[in-house]
C-alpha cells in the first residue's frame with residue numbers, strides 16, 4: 001500500500017536496426033585475421049591461400065587485361081540470359097495470373113520443370129543449343145525463367161481485388177486495368193523475384209560456363225578449381241560475390257525508384 | 264573437393280596436433296596396419312583390385328580398404344589432406360599444383376601409352392571426317408573437346424601438336440567437363456574430335472557414331488597415370504610404403520600376365536574379369552560388363568616402373584603453359600626409392 | 610437519372626442472400642439502405658452497380674445521363690480503393706484517362722474536383738500520407754470527376770472516426786446540394802441514415818427483404834442532429850431493427 005515503486009520497463013527489443021559501419025568492420029576483421037593466420041602458418045597454403053595471394057591473383061588478371069575479357073564475357077551472358085528469362089517469365093507469369101486457360105495449362109509444366117537442376121540437362125543443352133553462346137544463355141534463361149514466373153503470378157494473385165473492382169466500376173478498359181492496377185500491384189513481388197533470379201543467374205554462371213567457355217568468371221573459377229590454383233579460385237569467387245552485391249544494390253535502387261509510393 | 268580439405272584429419276593438422284600423427288606412427292608393430300586406397304571404379308584400377316582380392320595386401324600385413332571416388336582430382340586432394348593413403352591418377356595441372364605444395368609424392372608408374380597396346384584413341388566426328396578430317400595431320404583448324412583445361416587430354420593434344428609440328432593454338436580446345444558431354448558434342452558434330460580411352464572409343468567407331476583416326480601412342484608414348492602417396496607417408500612410414508608397393512607389384516604382375524594377352528588363357532581371363540566385375544560395372548550383369556572390362560585392359564608398367572623422364576617432360580609442359588607455377592622441378596614431387604625408375608633425365 | 614429494382618433475388622450456392630427486392634430511387638434522391646450485418650446490403654449495391662449478376666430480377670436505369678457524364682453509376686468504396694502507387698491527383702486522373710479528353714482538360718477536371726473536396730494542397734500526396742478522412746475525400750473527388758448520375762456508396766464513412774465522419778457528412782451534403790446526384794447509400798449507422806437520406810430502407814436479416822421504409826422530409830441542408838424529430842426517427846428505426854440485428858449476430862456463418 002505504502003510502498004512507491006516505479007513500473008519496470010518491459011517493452012523494447014525485437015527490433016534489429018542496421019548499423020552502417022558494422023558490416024565493413026566485420027569484413028576487415030575477418031580478412032585481417034585470415035591474413036595473419038596464413039602468415040603465421042596457422043593456415044597452410046594447401047588449406048586456404050592468404051587473402052593477399054588471392055589479391056595478387058586478381059591483380060595479375062587486371063594487369064594482363066584478362067579481367068575485362070572474363071568479365072565482359074560473363075556480363076554479356078548474364079544480361080542476355082537474364083533479360084530473356086525475365087521477359088518471357090514475366091509474360092508467362094501474367095498469363096497464369098490473368099487467364100484460366102494459361103493457369104491450367106502452364107502451372108503444371110512450370111511446377112514440373114522448376115525443380116530440375118539445369119546442370120543435369122547440360123548434355124542435352126549441348127545438342128539443342130550448341131556449345132557456343134546458345135547453351136550458356138539457355139542455362140541462364142531456364143534458371144531465371146522459372147523463379148520469375150512464380151514470383152510474377154504470385155504477385156498478380158496478390159493484387160487487391162477491390163482495386164480491380166474499383167477499376168471496373170469506373171469503366172476502365174481491360175488493358176488499363178492490367179497496366180495501371182495489376183502491373184504496379186504485382187511490381188513489389190516481381191522485383192523481389194528479380195533479386196532471386198539475378199542471384200540464381202550468378203550462381204548458374206559457373207555451370208553455364210562449364211560448356212566450352214574460354215572466357216568468363218565462371219570459366220575462370222572452374223579452371224582455378226581444376227588446376228587447384230586456390231588463390232585464383234578465391235579471387236574468382238570474390239568476383240562472383242561482388243557481382244552479386246552489385247546486382248543486389250542495383251535492384252535496391254530500382255525498388256527505391258519504382259516503389260517510392262511505399263515510403 | 265574443397266570440403267574434403269576441411270575433413271577431420273585436416274583440421275587436426277591445422278590445429279598443429281602433430282601428436283596424432285606421432286601416436287599413429289608408433290602404434291604400428293603387430294596388428295595389421297590400416298591403409299586406405301583412393302580408387303575410381305575404372306577398369307584401369309584393376310591391378311589394385313587384383314592385389315586386394317588375392318590377399319597380397321594382407322600378406323604384407325596391411326589392412327587395406329578402398330575409398331571410392333567419382334573423379335581423379337579429389338583422390339589427390341584426399342591424399343594431400345591425409346584422408347587417403349594411396350591413389351592412382353593421371354598427371355594433370357591440378358595434380359602438379361597440389362604436389363607443388365609439398366604434400367604429394369609420385370612413387371610408381373601405372374598406365375603407360377605403349378605402342379602395340381590399346382591406349383587413348385583420337386576420335387573424329389562423322390561430320391568432320393566427311394569434310395576431310397581423316398588423319399592427324401589435318402588437326403590444325405579443327406576443334407577438340409576435352410574435359411578440362413589442364414587435363415591429361417589437354418596435355419595429349421599438346422604432345423600431338425608438338426609431334427606434328429604445329430602450334431597447339433591451331434586447335435580450338437573446348438573444355439566440356441564431362442566425358443558424356445564431349446561424346447554428345449562429338450556425335451552431334453559440334454566438336455570435331457576428342458581423345459578417349461579405347462573401350463569407349465572402339466564401340467563409338469564400330470557403331471558408326473565417330474571415326475578413330477589415330478592412337479596417342481604413335482605421337483606421345485607417355486606415363487599417363489602414376490601411383491602416389493602423401494609426403495608424410497614416404498618420410499615417416501617408408502616401410503609401410505614399401506610393403507604396399509610390393510603387394511601392388513604382385514597385382515600388376517597377375518594383371519599383365521592375363522589381361523595383356525587375353526587369348527592365351529581364356530579361363531584365367533574369365534576369372535580375372537569376374538574379379539574386376541566386383542568393382543567395375545557392378546550394376547550391369549556380367550555378360551554385359553565383361554566385354555567392356557576386357558576391352559578396357561590398358562598397358563600397365565611392369566613392376567610399377569616409373570618413366571621419370573616423362574614425368575619431368577609433363578611437368579615442364581604444364582609449367583610452360585602457365586598452368587603450374589615455376590620454381591620447382593620433378594625432383595620435388597617424385598620419390599624414386601620404391602620402384603625402378605627409367606628414362607632418367609641426365 | 611432514376612433507378613428501378615425489380616424483384617432482385619440473389620443466392621450464393623444454397624444460401625439466399627436477397628429475396629425479391631423491389632425499389633425505386635427517384636432522380637436526385639438519396640436512399641439510405643440499413644440492415645443488420647450480413648443481410649446483403651453490399652451485395653445489393655454491387656448488383657446495382659453492375660459488378661455482380663443477380664440470380665433473379667433486374668436493375669433498370671431510366672432517363673438520360675447529365676451532360677459530360679463518363680460513368681453514370683459510380684461507386685464509392687468503404688475502404689477507399691485508392692491506388693497506393695498514385696498520388697491523390699493521379700488517382701483522380703486514373704478514371705479519366707480512358708476517355709477522350711485532352712491533357713489540359715483532364716488536369717482542369719482534376720483540379721476542380723480536388724478543390725471541391727478541399728484537397729488542392731494535397732494533390733501530390735501519396736495515399737499513405739493521407740488520413741482516413743482525406744483518403745475518402747480523394748475517393749469522392751474521383752467519383753465526382755466522372756460526373757456521375759448515380760452514386761453508389763457502400764459505408765463510405767464506416768472506416769473513419771466520429772469527428773471525421775461528422776465533417777465528411779457536412780461535405781457530402783454540400784456536394785449533393787451542388788450536384789443533386791441520385792444516390793444509394795449503405796450504412797449500418799442509423800444516425801447517418803436519418804441525416805443523409807431522403808428515404809431510409811431497412812433490410813431484414815438474411816434472406817434480405819425490405820422490412821420497413823421511412824421518408825424524411827426535412828431538406829438535407831437543414832437537418833440538425835439535435836432535432837427531436839430526427840432522433841425519434843432514428844429511434845423508430847432501431848426498434849424495427851433491434852431484434853433482427855440480435856438474431857443476425859447470433860447466426861452461425863455457414864459460408
Ligand SMILES: Nc1ncnc2c1ncn2[C@@H]1O[C@H](COP(=O)(O)OP(=O)(O)O)[C@@H](O)[C@H]1O
Nearest residue numbers: 621626645646647648649650651652653815864
Ligand atoms: N462472394 C460471395 N460468396 C459467397 N457468399 C458471399 C459472397 N459475398 C457475400 N456473401 C455472403 O452474403 C451475405 C451478404 O453479404 P454482404 O452483402 O456483404 O452483407 P452486408 O454488406 O449487408 O454486411 C453474407 O452472409 C456473406 O457472407
Ligand SMILES: [Mg+2]
Nearest residue numbers: 650651652763
Ligand atoms: Mg457490407
